[in-house]
């Protein structure tokens with residue numbers, strides 16, 4: 001909508017329209033604010049979308065946690081970042097060499113450049129001035145840095161065995177097994193579930209048929225609907241990347 005208004009005002013030669021989103025080739029300066037907000041910017045634009053779901057307080061994959069701004073500045077995770085040396089920093093090199101995230105969408109290239117610049121400039125929590133030739137998408141952070149709220153601890157992700165015993169076996173397997181796979185769906189094992197591409201998108205419960213049918217109480221067929229905590233276990237298992 002805002003973009004549409006901008007285009008209209010451009011046609012009318014109206015001044016004062018920020019159409020930086022439309023720039024594709026001109027170098028632009030990443031608007032890192034002075035203050036802790038530049039670390040917040042990296043969290044919001046890089047780590048939270050691409051890393052936090054596997055690297056959080058409940059699931060420190062590889063021993064690392066990238067969930068909030070403090071994690072980036074935490075000296076006990078110092079091995080991941082060498083201030084002044086992005087290329088030598090594990091946190092940057094695993095992104096640059098493509099090994100992280102191990103699957104799913106790659107992080108935004110502009111945000112990765114800002115990360116490398118921020119590290120090269122010494123990882124200051126109070127600001128850096130980084131130029132990138134890529135367009136930094138989205139709104140620039142607000143000038144007044146808001147302190148990040150205390151993170152709510154993530155809920156523990158159930159294992160498949162736990163999910164199976166508490167949810168699938170009592171409610172679903174009677175109609176979805178190898179001998180009687182209703183709708184061609186066999187929920188007897190993790191392998192049989194993951195073998196069906198349409199059923200589960202690990203990491204994205206809301207896009208997974210298996211979760212959608214229970215969320216809208218279409219399954220178990222004939223009811224009764226799953227209890228809230230059973231739905232939640234299924235959601236956590238899928239969002240937690242189907243462990």
Ligand code: HEC
Nearest residue numbers: 050051054061062064090091094095100101102103107241
């Ligand atoms: C789908 C889950 C997942 C996502 C998403 C993910 N990681 Fe990881 N990461 C892992 C696992 C599992 C390990 C430990 C095993 C390994 O090194 O492959 C790991 C290990 C690491 C390590 C340690 C590597 C080493 O050599 O010791 C770093 C650093 C890291 N991840 C950074 C990141 C960053 C930065 C992102 C986001 C850009 C990210 N990860 C996204 C699962 C993930």
Ligand code: HEC
Nearest residue numbers: 171172174175176182183185209210213214219220221222
């Ligand atoms: C009483 C038997 C029965 C039970 C119990 C049952 N299902 Fe089903 N399920 C069916 C039948 C029959 C179909 C195919 C017809 C339909 O979609 O209504 C089906 C279809 C499905 C589909 C495909 C829906 C689609 O739109 O393609 C999914 C996913 C599914 N079930 C998951 C589950 C889950 C998860 C449970 C347990 C929470 C469950 N079912 C319990 C009988 C059952």
